[in-house]
């Protein structure tokens with residue numbers, strides 16, 4: 565079952581330049597930064613009432629974020645829903661006719677399991693499903 569919006573992913577060319585904007589213009593505090601090697605991105609997180617903003621900067625030319633920036637420029641890249649059953653959620657999406665980018669969840673930022681649904685199937689919105697790994701608590 566989908567439990568909440570976990571985070572919004574925002575593609576940026578430079579996290580170092582983007583973080584101060586969120587900190588000074590909106591008064592948000594950066595909770596941390598992380599590099600996700602599997603996605604070839606650097607991330608910075610902000611908490612907004614339990615929903616995170618996840619700034620994403622590519623670390624390689626073949627990063628999915630590099631391709632997004634080249635095609636669309638900076639902006640909202642994806643919406644992520646938290647679920648307590650990522651495999652069941654993927655099966656439900658596939659059964660509903662949605663094209664899956666990842667048929668199997670993989671390890672994303674903050675040690676969560678994540679999988680993406682294709683934006684062509686979700687009215688242009690790249691959609692991420694994410695779940696805590698079994699045995700880990702929310703933070």
Ligand code: ZN
Pocket residue numbers: 571572573618642644692
């Ligand atoms: Zn995400």
